[in-house]
Amino acid sequence: MTTVRDHDVDDAARLRTAMVDELRGDPITSDAVAKAMATVPRHLFAPEASLDEAYESNTTVPVKRNSDGLTLSSLSAAHLQATMLEQADIRFGMRVLEIGTMGYNAALLQELVGPTGHVTSVDIDPDIVERARTYLAHAGYDRVDVVCADAEYGVPAGAPYDRIIVTVESPDIPPAWLKQLTGDGRIVAPLRMKGVTRSIAFDRDGAGLVSRSYRLCHFVPMQGDGAHDRQRLKLDTGVYLTIEDFKPTFDVTALQQALQSPPMEDWPGAAFDLPDELELYLLTSSPQMALLHASQERIDEGLLAASTRLGVPALIGDDGSFAYRIKRQRQDSDDDFECGVIAHGPAAEDVAAQYGQLLRRWAEHFRRRDAASIRYLPAQAATPPEPGAVLPKRHGSVVVSWPQNSGTPGGDPA
Template sequence: MQSSKEPDMTAMHQRLVDQVKTNGHIRNARVEAAFRAVPRHLFLPNVAPAEVYRDQAIAIQSINGQVVSSSSQPTIMAIMLEQLQLQPGQNVLEIGSGTGYNAALMAHIVGPTGKVTTIDIDEDIVEAARVHLASAGFGHVQVICADGGLGYPADAPYDRIILTVNAGDITPAWHTQLKPNGRLLLPLVLRGPQASIAFTPNKDHLESLSLRACGFVGLRGAFAEADTLIQLAPEINQLTLRLGEARPTDAQAIYALLQSPAQDIRLPISLQPQEPFFGLSFWLALHEAQFCLLTASTSSIGQNSIPGLIHFPGKGTTTIGLLGDNALSVLMRDPASASADTRPGGGTFNLSIRSFGSADLLSQQLKKQIMAWDAAGHLAEKQLHVRAYPPDTACNLKASDIVIAKRWTKFVYSWQ
């Protein structure tokens, strides 16, 4: 019998599923059944139930102050499982085991005639995931310690391949180990912003089926992208700048820019609170290789004049912009804007540019892109279409297409 002092985890579990469903992120009956049947707390045994059953990501491992593995937010897990469109009997490969919770959800959906293999590069994570899966009744899920960039050829080909870590490219293994009618789902880094993209093979390339904004820790191992996160302050993550593309930078010089006099330009644009994250950041990152994202933790906000675009209560402030050789231009809410609510769910606000250093040309370039996005109708990430070709493959391009070439893939982006 449950003590009156013990939390009712069954009720907490079902309330969380109700919340995610009510918010429109669970639509498929099989996805809902999996979420209702598999308790999250079995995969986070050392975390308080009140934290487990909040709609939040929970870090499970960090290296040098940087989170390298986590239990993803249930909302984005639901979004991605909806994108994946799993069917009973399918063969699934997951790259990034985490706690094992997502693998259990997928195993519930594919059922006894299906198979789920999950791989992770960290032996400690693999061992813990095995224990969690066994305790939840999913000991049949195969958990392998390996470099995710190589996939897992022993059980290929796969009906579905899903990454729960971000990647800047599609490795050859993920393409070749996918069935001709399969689906590859990965959080792809688009020069900073990340999008969970469902791809399917189409003749000589992969074609996107759906795209949703997201945020995941990065792929580790031989196929990891060059780190583009710059620490600008002595304390880890107090003040950071993430570059759209890796390039030589001087952290001290950038920090000095932020302490120098600034120039502001007011823009005749009004934004909805969700648009910087779900639309503007993608437009700017795809059009400008100098894209950057500036973030200040709560502890540093009072010490540094950080232009605020979005404020996350208890976490800090972030903004986006362009970094030049001797200049930095970023976006912020117009101080004269009617709304003082800077949360993602706050009110409509006006936009300004704040520039540091010799930024005349840079600020005008930033303004040009913002005005182009405004003229295009405030396009959002869901309206992006992506084609992924082998690097030497010829493809038909429209004048408006954006091509970003990576080591193994030529990505062609278009807005629809």
């Protein structure tokens, strides 16, 4: 692989400009983020990648893996970093805490806060901390404080912070982050909920937090005291349910029997659009929803449909019958798609009808970006202030509600 050492500064500047031009409009909407990304030499923080790879907007650069090949640390894709920086709305003079360091994003933050602001970046891995310090100094950003510590407890020495931006997947919002946030501060965190992750911009709201925006994202898992084991319920070889954030009462034997029963298919007439929004709606609209996964081998055998390969929300009935979403192109359109339902088990028709009703309701009322309201309530907070899916966490709970919009539904093409 050709490394950056084989290229000159002009090539890097050209690619950096092209990257920013590509990201302009979506996700970059501010001049401040555009200027920061056009200034910081991203390639200096990714010597493992070629110059072209370093500036590909959707490319993640793995930096460290464990013995099983799982990525422990990586340089996130520029598209995702720009998305979170826009969510954070960072301004000159702010104090910012970055949780999870790789150097590059901290340099962007330093550009955004300017000479009167301050950036603290924390990571639990001493190798990653040393790497970040080295590359930040080489790139001229030695004002960033890079701290080796468990981010579950924040960095009290630099508090309070106007912004806390988290660049690792977080199963919860630790009390230390709330304590170290200013009264009008914002936390941008990739919060894991029922097996999926969304980058959520949270503002203060009484004792807790309320979302201002959320976006689809993928990050390496949190390490240290804030780590969380992913919970799975095996139904068959290569088939399982993700059962995080709730205590399942599912009849496993009945589910296994239903899995082997002939499937039924239904098409309720609901549009397929904005799949990440639809996924979040389905998972938080019923306590009987869980992510259903199947390996490619089991899909190729015809046991389950292709939508299960990356996980699809499944509605579980009391008798073990279950239903999940599929899609197909509309017969009268070359571009539009519609949602369908596959159901298994003795009550397949009933669970398929319930699932179809949820699909139609989403398409009619919630088919848009940021349709949900997501609140975080620390453990000491009062009862949730409004109806919604309550997802229990170690330090508190997440409440996801879907305020109905009377406007015309619509969204970006899927």
